Amino acid sequence: MTDLQHKPRDVLIVDDDPIMAVIAEAYFRRIGSDVIRTAANGRIALDLIDEHGEDVDFILCDLNMPELDGVEFLRHLRYRNFPGRIVILSGEKGAVVRSAGSLGTAHDLDIVGTLHKPLNVGELDQVVSLAPKKEQSETEKRPPVKVSGGDLAVAIQCGHIQPYFQPKVEVRTKHIVGAEALARWVHPGFGIIGPDHFIPVAVTNGLIEELTDSMLIQTIDALAKWRHAGFYIKISVNLTAHALRDLEFPNRLASMTTKAGIPSSSLVLEVTESSLLEDSQASVETLTRLRIMGFDVSIDDFGTGYSNLEQLRKFPFSELKIDRSFVSEANTDSFAKTCVETSVNLGRELEMRLVAEGVETQEGWDFVAASGIDEVQGFFVAKPMSAEDFTEWLSNYDNVYRTMPAQTAG
Numbered sequence: 001m002t003d004l005q006h007k008p009r010d011v012l013i014v015d016d017d018p019i020m021a022v023i024a025e026a027y028f029r030r031i032g033s034d035v036i037r038t039a040a041n042g043r044i045a046l047d048l049i050d051e052h053g054e055d056v057d058f059i060l061c062d063l064n065m066p067e068l069d070g071v072e073f074l075r076h077l078r079y080r081n082f083p084g085r086i087v088i089l090s091g092e093k094g095a096v097v098r099s100a101g102s103l104g105t106a107h108d109l110d111i112v113g114t115l116h117k118p119l120n121v122g123e124l125d126q127v128v129s130l131a132p133k134k135e136q137s138e139t140e141k142r143p144p145v146k147v148s149g150g151d152l153a154v155a156i157q158c159g160h161i162q163p164y165f166q167p168k169v170e171v172r173t174k175h176i177v178g179a180e181a182l183a184r185w186v187h188p189g190f191g192i193i194g195p196d197h198f199i200p201v202a203v204t205n206g207l208i209e210e211l212t213d214s215m216l217i218q219t220i221d222a223l224a225k226w227r228h229a230g231f232y233i234k235i236s237v238n239l240t241a242h243a244l245r246d247l248e249f250p251n252r253l254a255s256m257t258t259k260a261g262i263p264s265s266s267l268v269l270e271v272t273e274s275s276l277l278e279d280s281q282a283s284v285e286t287l288t289r290l291r292i293m294g295f296d297v298s299i300d301d302f303g304t305g306y307s308n309l310e311q312l313r314k315f316p317f318s319e320l321k322i323d324r325s326f327v328s329e330a331n332t333d334s335f336a337k338t339c340v341e342t343s344v345n346l347g348r349e350l351e352m353r354l355v356a357e358g359v360e361t362q363e364g365w366d367f368v369a370a371s372g373i374d375e376v377q378g379f380f381v382a383k384p385m386s387a388e389d390f391t392e393w394l395s396n397y398d399n400v401y402r403t404m405p406a407q408t409a410g
Contacts, residue, residue: 006131008058008085010035014045014073015062015089023119024060024089031128033058042068046076056084057132063090063100071100078107085110087127091117098335105325113332123332126363130328131379147198149205156207156214161185161198163219164384165235167393168355168377171369176397178234178268180377181219182384183211199240208242216256220267222387224260231394236268236298241275244283250290264294268319272300276315284314291316298355302343312350320347324358324378331363344371 011033013024021038028036035055039045042065049056059082063070070088077086086109090097094116101114113127155161163181170177185193202208216237223235243249257264269290276283287297298319299312322343329336340356347354356368359378368376385393 006129007031008033008128010052010055010057011037012045012048012056012059013038014042014059014065014070016040016065017062020062020089020117020119027119027121027124041065042070042073042076045073046080049077049080049082053080053082056082058084058128059086061086061088063088063092063097071103074100074104074107074109077104077109082109083132085112085130085132087111087113087115087124089115089117089119089124094333094335098333114329115332126331126361130360147193147201149201149207152198152201152205152207153210155185155187155198156211159214159218160187161211161214162386163215163222163237164386165222165390166377166384167382167390168234168236168375169381170375171365171373176233176394177375178236179390180236180270180384181215181238183215183238184384203240203242208240209246212240212243213252216253218387220256220260220262222390223266224262226391226394227262227266229391232266233394234266234268234296236270238270238272238300239275241283244271244275244286247282247285249286250293253290253295254293265296268296268298270298270300270321273302280314288316291318296353298353312346317350317352319353319355320350321355321357322373327356327358327364327368327378328360330367337367340368340371344373348372 008028011028013021013028013036015021015024015038018040021040025036025038037048037052037056039048045059045061046068059077061070061073068076070090074086086104088097088100088104088111090100097114097116101111104111110132112130113123115123115127162184164184165179165181167176168178168180169175183195183199185198187193199208199211202211219235219237223233226233253267254264257267271283271287291297296318297316298321299315299317300321301323302320320343322340326336326339326343330340331337344354353375354373355375355377356373357377359365359368359376359380361380364378365376365380382393
């Protein structure tokens, strides 16, 4: 059995098939869950949630049920802001189960797996072992009050918006080759606030350029210190659509790296597919000039938006980053597996470096390694951490490049 370090304590099984309910109940008793409740449909399950919602931390849910089906049940869980993990287990066709899972995720529910009947214990082990969303987001908290533009402006000026670094490992050698810089608001009152809560505020209040420059300056400064200490790694930074429209951005970034004494090749600039749709000509010019200057350019969350061959032909990408939604489900979902394999083949044809994000288990690592992916990022390697913690982590990690690594494709 998989190491079930995240086994649920209080389980709710929602299924109108009494035999399936008994089998599932036996499974959760065997792995040591303390409380196991069952409901024959979504309506009964909601009553149990209303009574015991603060206790229930895991739901195993069918889709096709009388009175209130599984899809409706997910919608009602959204209204109740249910925080626990959810696994969909259904006999419906694959496309139906995938759609239900996607809908649950869109409802901001923690859908950790979509499985098909009959119940496969090995597959259930894998999804049960995944960490809850609240644990995966470290100490990030939702602000109890709405973030204002004024608050955010002060936070940027005071250096409270900081890069947290999530390591990237080369699959073949197990070397740490870099990290992604992820924006975090280290708030003195609310704790660590994730970017979903303040990036839209920055865009709306005209602060996104200031925020981007602050992240870049801090990241470049950290890179310079790591290189001085003998760590020759690359750091990825996310660019917004605003930066892509700014024709002076390449000059400004080149000035930053020159001043810090680091090569442009030590920065990877990640852009999402949707950001490329705004003012395409300006984006092509900006990214092309950045490549000429020696920066790497990565297409992030590949396959989740508007990607097509024309985009890959038009923009000078050196790296293709496969989205976590495909990577995390590739071992249990044939569609996700096909998406990963197709992305790998396409990236190889275009001589791009391939990065898989969202690798959280040994099974996930084994899959991407067998797929021929170059680099891995995810909780299986390490969580995002502050610059200070990342420095200590690098010092304690055996396989870190201490001489300039060979350049990869691109």
